Amino acid sequence: MRRDKPLNPSLSPNKKRNPDPQKRKVRTDKLHDIKIPVSEITNTIVLRESRKHWYGSKTKTSTELLLYGLENLFVFPDVTYIDHPSTVHCKVDHETFRKIGEYGIEWNCSTRQAAHRIFMEALKKKQLGGITDGEI
Numbered sequence: 001m002r003r004d005k006p007l008n009p010s011l012s013p014n015k016k017r018n019p020d021p022q023k024r025k026v027r028t029d030k031l032h033d034i035k036i037p038v039s040e041i042t043n044t045i046v047l048r049e050s051r052k053h054w055y056g057s058k059t060k061t062s063t064e065l066l067l068y069g070l071e072n073l074f075v076f077p078d079v080t081y082i083d084h085p086s087t088v089h090c091k092v093d094h095e096t097f098r099k100i101g102e103y104g105i106e107w108n109c110s111t112r113q114a115a116h117r118i119f120m121e122a123l124k125k126k127q128l129g130g131i132t133d134g135e136i
Helices: 042-052 057-070 095-105 111-127
Strands: 032-037 087-092
Touching: 032 057, 032 095, 032 111, 042 057, 042 087, 042 111, 057 087, 057 095, 057 111, 087 095, 087 111, 095 111
Parallel strands: none
Antiparallel strands: 032 087
């Protein structure tokens, strides 16, 4: 006297109908977040610069600095990389992230260290008034 069908189907264990769920697509406009360690003084400078532009975000200001360094500067001298507790975030698209990664391969360092090197040089040039290497 065994039953093949349960009395209450909502209480019975659930059988999966589709064993292979489809993978979600990755957005094409997804941004990569790079955390760049900076000292407290540099963090204050970036925060002050972001407040000058109608209370803009520190992330947007640091992203603009990184993009300025990639587009306008050609020589990036070696800087000491110290992993500080305070960081600035840069949100870049996939092409820019790949370009930073190529610099990292060229300099034999990580993407984060390459972004730090580019960011610090761009910050130094912006503080000097936007002088590029060709103008010196």
